[in-house]
Every structure is written in structure tokens, then in C-alpha cells.
Amino acid sequence: GEDVEQSLFLSVREGDSSVINCTYTDSSSTYLYWYKQEPGAGLQLLTYIFSNMDMKQDQRLTVLLNKKDKHLSLRIADTQTGDSAIYFCAVSSGNTPLVFGKGTRLSVIA
Amino acid sequence: NAGVTQTPKFRVLKTGQSMTLLCAQDMNHEYMYWYRQDPGMGLRLIHYSVGEGTTAKGEVPDGYNVSRLKKQNFLLGLESAAPSQTSVYFCASSTDRLAPLYGYTFGSGTRLTVV
Numbered sequence: 001g002e003d004v005e006q007s008l009f010l011s012v013r014e015g016d017s018s019v020i021n022c023t024y025t026d027s028s029s030t031y032l033y034w035y036k037q038e039p040g041a042g043l044q045l046l047t048y049i050f051s052n053m054d055m056k057q058d059q060r061l062t063v064l065l066n067k068k069d070k071h072l073s074l075r076i077a078d079t080q081t082g083d084s085a086i087y088f089c090a091v092s093s094g095n096t097p098l099v100f101g102k103g104t105r106l107s108v109i110a
Numbered sequence: 111n112a113g114v115t116q117t118p119k120f121r122v123l124k125t126g127q128s129m130t131l132l133c134a135q136d137m138n139h140e141y142m143y144w145y146r147q148d149p150g151m152g153l154r155l156i157h158y159s160v161g162e163g164t165t166a167k168g169e170v171p172d173g174y175n176v177s178r179l180k181k182q183n184f185l186l187g188l189e190s191a192a193p194s195q196t197s198v199y200f201c202a203s204s205t206d207r208l209a210p211l212y213g214y215t216f217g218s219g220t221r222l223t224v225v
Contacts, residue, residue: 001169008150031209042114042200042216043153088152092209097143097168102152 002026006089006101013109018076020104022089027070029091033098034063034074037086046074046087076106084108112136116201116217123191123224131186131220133201140206142184143214144168144176146197153200159184160208191224198222 003025012018024032030051035043049056049063049072056063062075072091076083086105090098114135123129133142141160145153145168155168159178173195175187184203188195198221202214 004152006152033213035213040218042218043202043214044216045213048211048213090213094207094209097155097158097208098214099155100145100153102150 002029002091002093002096002099004089004091004099004101006087006104008102009105009107011107011109012079014079014081016079018079018083018106018108020074020076020087020089020106022072022074022101024070024072024089024091024099026091026093027067028093029070030094031092032063032065032072033090034061034072035088035090035100037088037103039085043088079106079108081108081110114201114203114215114217116199116220118220119218120221121223123188123222125191125193125224127191128187128189129191129222130188131199131201131222133184133186133203133217134182135184135201135203135215136182137203137215138181139203139215140181141204141208142178143202143204144174144184144186145200145202146170147200147219148197156186156199191222193224196222196224 086103089101143158144156157176
């Protein structure tokens with residue numbers, strides 16, 4: 001089955017850019033998502049990208065997709081303390097439910 | 111506009127006890143899901159449903175049962191709780207696709223401790 005990998009921790013200074021990486025194994029993964037989880041809360045969709053796209057930008061968020069390497073990244077520009085959270089990568093071929101990575105805990109240092 | 115509501119929010123069970131977690135959504139979504147979240151393990155799919163009266167197994171179904179008697183509700187049951195089932199349980203729903211444009215809508219979770 002699909003395997004989704006993320007590094008567990010990332011620490012950045014306020015105002016810097018954050019880059020969270022994700023790799024997946026199933027080349028048929030067509031739908032790719034980034035979710036954010038704040039402490040004690042559920043998951044909120046941040047953004048998504050489809051496999052026919054290489055990049056998607058939404059305000060401070062930039063998603064890059066490298067289909068050849070099965071690599072997805074989320075860049076957060078001008079990172080703020082309010083961005084401190086766990087970020088999950090999730091993927092699907094469309095025929096199966098979303099498979100989530102283990103999550104990357106982003107800590108923003110003021 | 112409540113979205114996805116999970117009850118209870120917290121529960122402590124003794125080993126061997128049973129309980130049911132309730133998930134209710136008011137968005138008229140067809141598909142519903144139960145995930146569990148454990149430290150260092152991310153979210154793992156337990157069971158899901160693609161419509162009223164249907165259920166299917168996910169990655170970690172053992173020890174759990176589910177029912178979808180009404181479109182808006184998805185129940186997760188633990189017949190004989192074990193300490194390994196200590197976790198945070200999330201319910202989610204989606205329109206009518208396994209990979210919808212706007213992803214899944216998640217509830218706020220149920221924190222279950224089995225002692």
C-alpha cells in the first residue's frame with residue numbers, strides 16, 4: 001500500500017521561510033493535500049495540488065510537486081508564531097481514502 | 111453550521127469495557143471515515159463508509175466495529191477495550207469522493223484512554 005513519509009520536527013525563526021517535505025511511494029497518487037493541526041484540535045485543510053500541476057501558490061503558501069521523485073513540499077513564507085502546529089501530508093489515487101504521513105511539528109521561535 | 115461533531119470528547123475506560131464513539135455531520139456528506147492518531151504514527155484509517163448502510167475496513171480495523179444506519183451518523187464501537195486502543199480518534203467526512211477537491215472535514219477528536 002501507499003507509504004507517506006515526513007520528517008517529524010522543524011524549527012524556524014519568526015520571519016524566515018519554512019519548508020516541509022513529504023515523499024510518497026505510489027506513482028498513481030493523483031490528489032495531494034496539506035493539512036494543519038493546532039494543539040487539541042482537528043485537522044484543517046491548508047491547500048491541495050493535483051498530479052497535473054507542478055506548483056501551486058496561495059498567499060504565503062507554495063506547494064511544489066516533483067512527480068518523478070514522488071516528492072511534495074510546502075513552503076510557508078514569512079513564518080509567524082501562529083504557524084506553529086503539526087503539518088500533515090495526505091495523498092490518494094482517487095480510488096482509496098487519504099493516506100496520511102506521520103506529521104511534521106513546526107516550531108516557530110520568536 | 112456545526113460541521114462534524116464527535117462525542118464524547120474525552121473518555122477513560124477500563125480494559126475489557128465497551129463503548130461507542132459517535133460522529134455526526136450536518137453537511138449532507140456521503141462518505142465518512144474514522145482515523146486514529148498516535149504519537150509518531152500520524153493518522154491511520156480504521157474504517158470508512160461510502161454511503162448509508164455501507165462500511166469498509168481501513169488499515170487498522172482489528173478490535174473495532176462500525177455502523178452507518180443513518181447518512182449523518184457514523185458510529186465506532188470498541189467491544190472489549192485494550193490499552194493498545196488508547197489514542198485520539200478523529201472522524202471525517204467528504205462529499206461523494208474518496209479524494210474530493212476540498213479534502214475531508216474533520217471533527218475535533220475524542221481522546222480515549224484505556225487503563
